[in-house]
Amino acid sequence: MELIIPFDSQSESPLYEQIYQYIKDEIRSARLEAGSRLPSTRVLAQNLKVSRSTTQMAYDQLLSEGYIEALPCKGYYVCKIEELVEVRQRSPGSFVVEQEPGEQAYEVDFSPRGIDLESFPFNIWRKLSRNTLVDDNKDMFAVGNPQGELSLRTAIGAYLHSARGVNCSPDQILIGAGSEYLLMLLGQILGNDLGSDPRIAMENPTYKQAYRVLRGVGYSVVPVEMDRYGMNVDRLSHSGAQVAYIMPSHQYPTGIVMPVKRRQELLAWAYSSRGYLIEDDYDSEFRYKGMPIPALQGMDRGGRVIYMGTFSKSIAPAIRVGFMVLPRHLMEKYRERAGFYASTVSRIDQNILYQFITQGYYERHLNRMRAVYKGKHDVLLAGLKDLEDRFVINGEYAGLHVLLTSKWKGGEMQLVERAAAAGVKVYAMSDCFINPQHGMDSSTVMLGYARLSEREIEKGIRLLDQAWEKPEKGSEKRPEI
Numbered sequence: 001m002e003l004i005i006p007f008d009s010q011s012e013s014p015l016y017e018q019i020y021q022y023i024k025d026e027i028r029s030a031r032l033e034a035g036s037r038l039p040s041t042r043v044l045a046q047n048l049k050v051s052r053s054t055t056q057m058a059y060d061q062l063l064s065e066g067y068i069e070a071l072p073c074k075g076y077y078v079c080k081i082e083e084l085v086e087v088r089q090r091s092p093g094s095f096v097v098e099q100e101p102g103e104q105a106y107e108v109d110f111s112p113r114g115i116d117l118e119s120f121p122f123n124i125w126r127k128l129s130r131n132t133l134v135d136d137n138k139d140m141f142a143v144g145n146p147q148g149e150l151s152l153r154t155a156i157g158a159y160l161h162s163a164r165g166v167n168c169s170p171d172q173i174l175i176g177a178g179s180e181y182l183l184m185l186l187g188q189i190l191g192n193d194l195g196s197d198p199r200i201a202m203e204n205p206t207y208k209q210a211y212r213v214l215r216g217v218g219y220s221v222v223p224v225e226m227d228r229y230g231m232n233v234d235r236l237s238h239s240g241a242q243v244a245y246i247m248p249s250h251q252y253p254t255g256i257v258m259p260v261k262r263r264q265e266l267l268a269w270a271y272s273s274r275g276y277l278i279e280d281d282y283d284s285e286f287r288y289k290g291m292p293i294p295a296l297q298g299m300d301r302g303g304r305v306i307y308m309g310t311f312s313k314s315i316a317p318a319i320r321v322g323f324m325v326l327p328r329h330l331m332e333k334y335r336e337r338a339g340f341y342a343s344t345v346s347r348i349d350q351n352i353l354y355q356f357i358t359q360g361y362y363e364r365h366l367n368r369m370r371a372v373y374k375g376k377h378d379v380l381l382a383g384l385k386d387l388e389d390r391f392v393i394n395g396e397y398a399g400l401h402v403l404l405t406s407k408w409k410g411g412e413m414q415l416v417e418r419a420a421a422a423g424v425k426v427y428a429m430s431d432c433f434i435n436p437q438h439g440m441d442s443s444t445v446m447l448g449y450a451r452l453s454e455r456e457i458e459k460g461i462r463l464l465d466q467a468w469e470k471p472e473k474g475s476e477k478r479p480e481i
Contacts, residue, residue: 003039005048015050019058027067027078034080038068053134107423108460112253112401114451119372120316121365128355132348144347146339148175148323152354156323159357164284165294166307172331174324177344179280179310180213182324186278186306187217188338189330194242200278201241203231205432207252210245210280219243223434226251230258233265243276244269248296249284253432253446255395255403263296270304278306283313285366288374289397303327311353313400314366321345321353373400379454380447383461390470401448403429412443415468419445422467424460 005022007015026032039047041055048055059076062068068076132140147153153170160166176182190198200214204223215221222239224231231246244266248258270277279296297307307325326334343350356362380402384393387404394403404426406415412428419426429444449457 002047003044007048014054016054016057016061019044019048019050019055020061023058023062024065024067027081032078034078036078037074038076038078040075057134104420104425106420106425108452108456108463109425110401110427110447110449110460111425111451112427112446112448114448115313115316115400116369116372116376116450117316118453119369121361124356124361125352128352128359128361129348131355132351140347140351142347144343144350146341146343147171147173148343148345149347149350149354152350152357153323155354155357159362160295160307160309160325164281164292165298166325167298168307168325172325172328174326174334175343175345175350176322176324177320178312179282179308179322180209181344182308182322183210183213183278184217185334185338185341186324187214187219189326189334190243190276191333191337193333199239199241199243201231201236201239201244202434203246203251204434205253205429206245206434207247207280207282208432208434211434214245221434226254226256228256229262230256231262231266233262233269236266236269237273241275242273243278245278245280246296247280247282249281249292250287250399252282252399253395253401253403253429255399255401257293257398258296260293260299263293263299267296267299267302267304271302274304276304276306278308281307281309283399285314286370286373286400287398288370288377297325300327303329306330314369315356315362319349319353321349373450376449376452376454376457377402379457380449380461383458386461386465387468390468400450401446404445404447406443412445415443415445418467419464422463424463424467426464 003023005019007018011018013021023032023038032038038044038059041052041059045052045055059068063070066079067081069079070076150170152175153173156175157166157168157170157173160168174182174185176185198219199222200219201222201224202211202214203226206223211221222241224235224239224241224244226232230248230251231244236244246258246266248263248266250257266277269275277296277300281295284292284295295307297305299305304327306327308322310322311319312322356365377396381393381396384391384402384404390407391404392407394405396402406412412430416426416428427446427448428442429446430442433442452460
């Protein structure tokens with residue numbers, strides 16, 4: 001039989017999807033009767049003047065949903081459809097974005113955790129996705145290596161060595177669905193080696209999600225105060241902790257970049273105490289002044305550093321691909337205690353990311369994003385010059401957010417509330433302290449700029465300038481530190 005399928009040149013749907021939808025509608029309306037023979041993919045492609053891969057993709061989708069069947073040496077036939085369940089969407093092909101009930105709508109949201117999704121390489125990612133599936137690669141749907149695909153681990157290892165100075169082989173790398181999962185896995189790997197009261201030290205303030213995970217796996221978390229160089233080693237030594245979780249390349253939320261001397265002091269602590277350092281290198285790709293300091297792991301000669309990284313900031317949070325580099329002796333414990341867990345990242349996603357890295361797209365994407373974020377960073381700093389009489393600016397030149405500390409007494413909640421009244425959302429740094437009382441005296445707010453346009457940044461600063469007018473004469477100024 002011959003099929004005449006009218007294509008809509010104005011439609012955003014690809015041709016294979018239009019073919020699939022037309023045939024599906026014909027079957028559901030009984031215009032194509034059960035048992036009817038369909039033209040081969042080659043013949044249909046010739047008739048429609050499209051590539052054979054296009055018609056093959058349409059048929060593959062119809063096969064997977066049970067509308068047609070392929071009989072060996074005979075061809076494709078329409079199936080008998082009974083009690084077919086159809087999933088209806090409010091808007092075809094789109095997700096419904098959930099919002100918290102009662103959440104205030106803001107004109108500008110300076111979230112420190114967002115990224116620029118407008119710059120995501122959609123076309124490249126779409127192409128690599130198709131390349132992964134176009135040849136009916138059945139292996140992609142089988143269970144893979146629990147550590148993650150060797151090809152991807154090899155690519156990540158090569159990148160880490162050249163970009164961050166990390167020394168490792170692919171067999172030391174574990175791939176998992178985000179840093180939270182990897183931290184939970186690490187808890188099982190370390191097991192009872194840390195004693196009956198395992199303690200982990202964390203910088204204070206810190207990344208609260210990591211704190212919640214580590215508490216959840218049974219650690220007693222000990223907050224260790226920081227100085228301007230990072231975690232205070234003397235206080236760490238007296239904390240009783242066997243593990244320290246640190247962010248030396250760009251501490252969250254303070255933005256501190258740990259100097260080499262402090263890194264050496266932390267390594268000395270780890271060697272003398274037989275403890276471990278968890279190095280979270282979550283956004284070291286983004287630095288706008290000077291050269292980045294190589295990773296702490298590259299300085300380690302005693303196997304005491306556990307290195308963690310993610311593609312959430314550099315590509316997109318939804319990619320959900322993180323990695324952990326373990327010292328060799330901990331890899332033995334991994335195989336013994338957790339090697340039976342299946343990988344939490346699909347082989348399809350791993351293959352796409354592998355292609356993205358090895359074909360040069362990742363490097364080009366990083367270079368582009370550095371330029372994009374530096375442009376936004378510079379616009380933000382230029383706008384904040386009008387607020388320098390009221391605020392001290394910290395954490396600039398790296399990462400994706402800056403800190404504003406008020407020169408006047410009043411507290412950060414007042415700053416947050418006044419900003420909200422003006423339609424701008426800013427974030428209190430006290431929320432990042434491990435215990436609420438630790439941040440009681442804070443007058444610092446965080447301004448993230450990654451997901452905002454330059455125009456939105458400029459608008460947000462204008463609104464904040466009005467909301468945070470200089471206090472009247474007689475107000476008490478904070479003492480200079």
